[in-house]
Amino acid sequence: MLQKFWLKLALIITIPLMSLSLMAYMVDSGLRKSNHTALAEWNALFNAKINADLLILGSSRAAFHISPYILDTTLRLNSYNLGMSAWRFDMQWTRFKLYLEHNKAPKYIVHNVDLYGFAKRKNLVDYQQFLPYLNEPLLMNNLTGIKGEFNNFQKYMPMYKYANDWDLAWEGFKCYAGVPNVAHTNKYKGYQGNDIPWDNQFEKFKKKYPKGINYAIEKDVKVSFEEYLQFCQKKGIKVILVYAPEYFEVQPFYKNKNSFNILCQNAVNKYGCTFLDYTNDSLCFEKKWFYNSQHLNKKGAEVFSAKLAKDLKKLGVGR
Template sequence: MDRKKTIYVFKIIISFLLISFIADKAVYLLFNKISDDVYSGQSIGKLNQYLKTKNDFDFIVFGSSRANHHVNPNKISNNCYNMGVDGTMIAYSHSLITLLPQKKQTILLHIDPSNVFSNSYLGEDIKALKSKYNRNSIVTKNIDQLGQNNIFQKFYWSLGYNKIAIPIIKNFFKPKYDYKEYNGYDPIYVSKSQQKIFEKILNEPKETDCLETFNVNKLYNKLLDDLVMFSKKNNKELIVFSSPIYFDYCERDNIEFEKIMKEKQIRYYDFTNLFQDNNSIEFWRDRTHLSNIGAEVFSDSLALKIL
């Protein structure tokens, strides 16, 4: 290729990159404006509500779907919020907790003991905060430290809205609920047909699912230590709990996790076998998720322990 053609191609590439860069920032600013007014839905609405109101609560619940669908904040306090989000683990919760102010608050963190000993966990759930990557320095730092960043997002900021743009727009025009009346709790209502399906599953052969050795995941260990330190510095009480399971195929991980909690001097309550002596089918959606009925019973038990 001669010199003139090379310069021409180079100019085209530069022009394309410049246009795409400008277009990216325009889309980013547009979605910032739209998303900042969205306070419903788990894509970003619940997160926005938390960021707006987090300083006001005395108790905040964190964790996965087994926190979101299981803990009724009203059973704990008139000033409690459930920030559980489906599909998340400790990395997501850790980032949100470290955004809390330096004031007295109680943190209720759900952890599934089986996840603590998983070698495959790398903190990928923190990607659920990617929409705040270019807007919050703490979120940026945490995502980068876990190596879960998209290097292109440092230049193309609108990538943070990838896969959540449509839910944001839907909730902008038609909110799912009035967030001022929402406490973060999403109970699961089980139909009779769903209950029958679960009963059939229970009759299927059961397989034990237990590790031979229990080595704590290094990331879990680090983030738990971070939370202990953060809580001490910021006047927080950290309470870790594990939600009920219909039948626990491996109890050894619970025992090992309880040892870790004692070593770290973290207040811990294991409710895995809460319904062992009264395991009514109406309490359950599936083996690890409670129905609204079971969740109310569990919330009462949790409140009795922590208050």
């Protein structure tokens, strides 16, 4: 009797686990082929479909500001935008490492750098983009030790990570089965222009920080930044650091701009980078080009991309 009990118990546990494991395999595999807006860039990266001559890195100020279409048209090369909204240099460096594992090295990197980008992110944001790739050690290293990090149930219990994302899981099932007309991204080679009006985020920022704000440059992130620049120098990858336009009224609120400028100047002197600083560009002085103090709207981004493309061409980038 006891032996039958344990056999039944083993079956009760094993069969559901096997079924869930099969479901998880199907969902993950399908999502890794999906063109879902949260996953398209990661999937292109892991499936070796980028292989860019020029790679664009950075935060949302890269993802929303620099159009590969405009760069490609002017420079006559193949560019791709791997900017990550809300994520900072440590994740950007990780994304580049993963890119190199699956794609050819670029000749050029246009890396938008931000004042706030040299301190590690303290919480998990836009988590859906990582769900099919929780088995990637390099990626998980960046997602460990932060608020809201993936727990062991999400990492190791089949399908548990999709408990709050059944629509995404269903997308994975459909992609796995080859069902047509599944979700499609509205981005072009990673770039997304935002055709939206001026919001009230800058007004909230001014109320929150009436005396300004000092963004930290953390020592270990600074060390990683130099490792990245040294790596690119050794590989013969030309790095162009870019500080994209921002609405001029926000600039007096920054208390660490001098430290940031020293960091960028060191990159120029020590690692042969070029630094294109658009702090005083004419775009910065007209609100019509922005939807908040940090982000250009679609028209502003396209005007900026055209300016950037011309400046890159002057540097000898392209054909």
